[in-house]
Amino acid sequence: MTSSGPDESLGIDDLWGLIEARADATPDALLAVDELDRVLTFGEYRERCRRQAQSLEPFGIGAGTVVSWQLPTWLESLVLVGALSRLGAVQNPILPICREREVGFMVRQTGAQFLLVPGPDPWRGFDYVGMAKDLGASLDGKPEVLQVARGREAVWAISRPLAEEIAQTNRWRGNPDVRWIFYTSGTTADPKGALHTDATVAAAARGVNDAFETTPSDRFAMVFPFTHVGGIQSLFGFLDVGSGSIWTEAFEPHATVELLRKHGVTIAAAGTAFWLAYLAVQREQPGTPIFPNLRLCGGGGSPKPPTLDAEVRDEMGGIGVVNGYGLTECPSHCLNTVRDPAEKRAVTEGRPTAGVEIRITAPDGTVLPAEAEGEIRVRARQLCLGYVDASLDTDAFDADGFFRTGDLGRFDADGYLVISGRLKDIIIRKGENISAKEVEDLLYEHPSVADVAVVGLADPERGERACAVVVRAPGTPPFTMSVMTKWCVDHGLMTQKIPEQLELVDKLPRNPSGKVVKQELRARFED
Numbered sequence: 001m002t003s004s005g006p007d008e009s010l011g012i013d014d015l016w017g018l019i020e021a022r023a024d025a026t027p028d029a030l031l032a033v034d035e036l037d038r039v040l041t042f043g044e045y046r047e048r049c050r051r052q053a054q055s056l057e058p059f060g061i062g063a064g065t066v067v068s069w070q071l072p073t074w075l076e077s078l079v080l081v082g083a084l085s086r087l088g089a090v091q092n093p094i095l096p097i098c099r100e101r102e103v104g105f106m107v108r109q110t111g112a113q114f115l116l117v118p119g120p121d122p123w124r125g126f127d128y129v130g131m132a133k134d135l136g137a138s139l140d141g142k143p144e145v146l147q148v149a150r151g152r153e154a155v156w157a158i159s160r161p162l163a164e165e166i167a168q169t170n171r172w173r174g175n176p177d178v179r180w181i182f183y184t185s186g187t188t189a190d191p192k193g194a195l196h197t198d199a200t201v202a203a204a205a206r207g208v209n210d211a212f213e214t215t216p217s218d219r220f221a222m223v224f225p226f227t228h229v230g231g232i233q234s235l236f237g238f239l240d241v242g243s244g245s246i247w248t249e250a251f252e253p254h255a256t257v258e259l260l261r262k263h264g265v266t267i268a269a270a271g272t273a274f275w276l277a278y279l280a281v282q283r284e285q286p287g288t289p290i291f292p293n294l295r296l297c298g299g300g301g302s303p304k305p306p307t308l309d310a311e312v313r314d315e316m317g318g319i320g321v322v323n324g325y326g327l328t329e330c331p332s333h334c335l336n337t338v339r340d341p342a343e344k345r346a347v348t349e350g351r352p353t354a355g356v357e358i359r360i361t362a363p364d365g366t367v368l369p370a371e372a373e374g375e376i377r378v379r380a381r382q383l384c385l386g387y388v389d390a391s392l393d394t395d396a397f398d399a400d401g402f403f404r405t406g407d408l409g410r411f412d413a414d415g416y417l418v419i420s421g422r423l424k425d426i427i428i429r430k431g432e433n434i435s436a437k438e439v440e441d442l443l444y445e446h447p448s449v450a451d452v453a454v455v456g457l458a459d460p461e462r463g464e465r466a467c468a469v470v471v472r473a474p475g476t477p478p479f480t481m482s483v484m485t486k487w488c489v490d491h492g493l494m495t496q497k498i499p500e501q502l503e504l505v506d507k508l509p510r511n512p513s514g515k516v517v518k519q520e521l522r523a524r525f526e527d
Helices: 015-025 042-059 075-087 100-110 128-138 163-167 198-212 229-241 253-262 272-282 308-316 342-347 390-396 436-444 481-490 518-525
Strands: 030-034 039-041 066-069 090-093 114-118 144-148 178-183 193-197 219-222 244-247 297-299 321-325 356-361 374-380 403-411 417-422 426-429 432-435 449-459 463-472 501-504
Touching: 015 042, 015 075, 015 198, 015 229, 030 042, 030 075, 030 229, 039 042, 042 075, 066 075, 066 100, 075 090, 075 144, 075 229, 090 100, 100 128, 100 178, 100 193, 114 128, 128 144, 178 198, 178 229, 193 198, 198 229, 198 297, 198 321, 219 229, 229 244, 253 272, 272 297, 272 308, 272 449, 308 321, 308 342, 321 342, 356 403, 390 403, 417 436, 426 449, 426 463, 432 436, 436 449, 436 463, 436 481, 449 518, 463 518, 501 518
Parallel strands: 030 244, 066 090, 066 114, 090 178, 114 144, 219 244, 297 321, 463 501
Antiparallel strands: 030 039, 178 193, 356 374, 374 403, 403 417, 426 432, 449 463
């Protein structure tokens, strides 16, 4: 798929250049509004970023300084990003759910000289300043801890650093174009730091704007962590076309729905877990749309049930779900579009965006013929430059520069990508491979199932057995082992693929991008 992009696109690859150009083009247009009804226009954003940069510079932050920051989805975080971009710093956004072990790993590996956290008071019951101080003490005073408070423009330090000392070590040790270090979730091993430039993030953002046909009149839901690669990518997208956004520091279904409705959300962005939450609220008031101005639910980050597009379209309005596929390393490289037929949006992840090449390969790297299933490998303008730990690059990239995603999929006859699961999410039962996603998709169609994950558990007889972990839909009949088995048999699922274990839970554990954290389920139900 190729596209010239929205007519309003500025076509600028560096973030500070985008901030300057957008402020010149539409200074009075809305960039962001939050749940406190604070409004930030593009012109005001540039001025606040300039002031913030002036306050940070005396600390010794400049070109190449590595700055880790762990902040909520606040307008203050938005301003900080622009200020650091103006100074030429290398930014390492950290998800707020991370704690000392993960934060310590990241700041040690990146060599971050500064760590910015919410302060001085705890945020949502957690003392980030205390954690950061303990971390600094364990690392001989580095990184220097700076505090950011909501509603306060100034950033202040716990102890004043020596700018001269910082200046001696303020060059990133890798490619001078690197501006971002985004860490993967680290759900199965130590997190991996993907090195991105402004140009790689901008390329991903333009792909999304093209797919959604974003305009300045759109209002985008910023309800997920801004520190996620998708959050920073979204900022690039807002600036590129001049669209507005609605921000909240924490997702709480009813309060968030009211906030988004109040400010006229048109693109309910995020992922499957969020869309399921919106549907639950909508079903409480079936005759009244919760989002009267909704154009689409757009995003990605996690698999979607095949019926979700129709449910959103029929119950919430708009065209339904415009979903895509991406990773921290390559954020939005395959997307459905607002012009794709519903039957494609329901079961595929769309087609490669501009500047993206995707191969489907056998384990040895051999490119497979059309419609054959294999590993998805990608090469693109938005692809990261590699990892902070360069030793990981050899296994991550093949000889042609394609990134090994670890995901399984195929292209259908029309060139749309169908994801069939993870290489590591295949359950091997008595030597036969079972796709967890295939079983999940079928079980989700049952009226009593609100959410589901299928995991493989160690089994002395079978090698692995399939366990279905189900969230029951409120007010529906009981979902039992016999009900599940009958449903699978009636819908033609092979006997070998029917789960041998059923567990009912109140909710599934998910990471900030919406992916189910399956190792938590395995640990919980293994015995």
